[in-house]
Amino acid sequence: MSDTAKHGMAAPGISRSKAEAVNAAETRELYKKREPIYPKLAHGKFRFAKWLIMGLTLGVYYLIPFLRWDRGPDAPDQAVLVDFAHGRFYFFFIEIWPQEIYYITGLLIMAALGLFLASALFGRVWCGYACPQTVWTDLFIMVERLFEGDRNARIKLDRSPWSINKAWRKTGKHAVWLVIAFATGGAWILYFHDAWDTLANFFAGTAAPSSYVFAGVLTFTTYTLAGTMREQVCTYMCPWPRIQAAMTDREAVNVTYRIDRGEPRGAHKKGDSWDDRGDCIDCKQCVAVCPMGIDIRDGAQLECIQCALCIDACDDIMDKVGRPTGLITYETDDNVDRFVAGEAPRYRFIRPRTLVYAVSLAIVTALMLGALITRTELELNSQRDRNPNFVRLSDGSVRNGYTVNVINKANSARVMRLEVEGDAAINARILGVSDDQPDQIRIGADRSQRYVVYLTLPADAIDGPSEDIRFRVSDIATGETATTPSVLITGAP
């Protein structure tokens, strides 16, 4: 008996699905076999937004390694480059040294706080739209649809015995998947060496072994995670759905089934009255499109990645049966309760939770920006020898040893003057400088250099246990200066 025969004539264009929420709570069993999910193509504004975001994120991922950025002759010209060999990270005009890893830490903290804030406001928007797992899975499902058709065709194909038709469709799909997976893994390695060189070397077989390993591993993970694991990744591997529960609350706007409008659900024949019944016609289109294999009408669930495709599916149906759209919609739990109680909805985007996240985010962002703006290309730090604390020479004068580290972050070599400020009687000696210009040092582009410096204070100039001094390095050409304070210990009481 067909669905139509059972339910009578619905409004024109209404499709019904025998979709089952394969991941619904009741159908689970121990060591559950994975139930295949055949997401149906949705049409609507959220699907459109997802296509756009997919194009954008994939475009960014594949094209960024090829962007160029001029940094002068001694530095790479790739706009975004993680150069492990030389310990540098380049991001457009920013260049980060290993000891500046706090920029990355700050970036990760900002990303985390941003994620918390977005979750508190709008639930799992990250999961639904921007997460690579979602984007690549979406892309792989698109390919699947291209070869095997939409939901019903795919179910039919899977149930049919092997044939030439089935074989070429399956082979074609997996082949294209593999190509995409390889392109994904291949693009990854372009971020770690010059993109064009790597591309040429890779196919000539002369790239670094690690390039092949990473390209291979990421090809494998992309293929399995986006092609064959899909919703299993979100449900079982990813920690975020668990953390998410702590980030969101009853006032967060989530993809929600308006139980107040929908129930009691039931099939609806064209022309039937809408009185004394809900708007949900139990067509299960929301289940059919769901890539996670759940039924949004069961309420908020761990599995739901908030992709909003069920909104598109249901809006379509509501239009066709002539009811207002938004039976499934972005809504808060509290508002659904208010709707049930016949009250007007209320939105509170400024809540203690969102305030804390927003303020922390603002503070971290300000700190990072501050650090970035005040970042200099010349740095100096010094360490005084502690053992021995000071050396008394035969004529009674006192000598202290220092290791002075000069860091030149500029992309050109520089000649600098290294001096000490303090008691005029101090005699400075720098190891590793030429005798003609004993205070001049030369530091290559983008390098740091350590100098051993000995400061000697004559016996008659000693008038206390220690003297404050200051090292100063200045670029002879540009006048750029950096200083760092230290002391000279005399050993006198």
Place this chain on the structure above:
Amino acid sequence: MSEHDKKRETDAHTGTETTGHEWDGIKELDTPLPRWWLYIFYACCAWAVVYWIFMPAWPALPGLAGETDHTRGLRNHSERANVAMALDALDAQRADGFAALAGSSITEIENDPELLGFVLAAGEAVYGDNCATCHGVGAQGFVGYPNLNDDVWLWGGSYDDIRTTLTVGIRSEHPDTRFSQMPAYGRDQLLSRAEIGDVTDYVLSLSGTSADVGAIQRGATVFEVQCASCHMADGTGDRAQGAPNLTDRDWLYGGSREQVMATIHRGPYGVMPAWESRLDEATIDALAAYVFLLGGGEDATAGPTGQ
């Protein structure tokens, strides 16, 4: 659901079975694992077997696995061999530095930042392993063990002098060792207690730390007869004999009156091993340069007491 499952309680809220365990009303959910997870577990078990075959894995009875007390695996993998290889690679890497060091003068070392960095790093490591026990981690020295940072040198402070001292040692078993001996004036009763006291005051007066005019005058006579042949008439010492300069403010065995007296009484006999037998020439070069560059090194042209 199977017969077995039906007997189990299902939690109404989550729709998940419970394990049947209960603590104060809190029940444990038996949340289903996906089956692929189980397969990964099986795959790990299989991997363990593969690992046993290829890698050292099991303890073995003596004699059954050759030299070792464990199975070697098909790869015959050995961390010991890896370490040996890594050490060889390290030596190869350092070879360039040592090659550049050999034959370089100390000025050349000092003016070449690259070589200087290598020498300081290599020298520091060798120093820490061999010298720090006596001279201190920072080469600051102790009573009887010279401070190597200052500008006081018993046997000379040029790069070559330091290299020689390191090579042959002081009062060591090396045939060419640097050798000299100060008599134990008190212990061997070469001088009376009063004479030792007088000569102590004279010696201290050389660096301006005694003002006992009578004792100084008496001590000067003793000094001229007993000490001047090695420490020179003016007390500035003689590096050829390792006789220290007594006019400076540095005292190897302490500069108080009691310490100086005790030193004259017993006649010190400090020993430094000859490193020739323990370190190769390149290493001694690096060590000598390191000690030189601790700050007290002297130009080769400086005179014997060139301070």
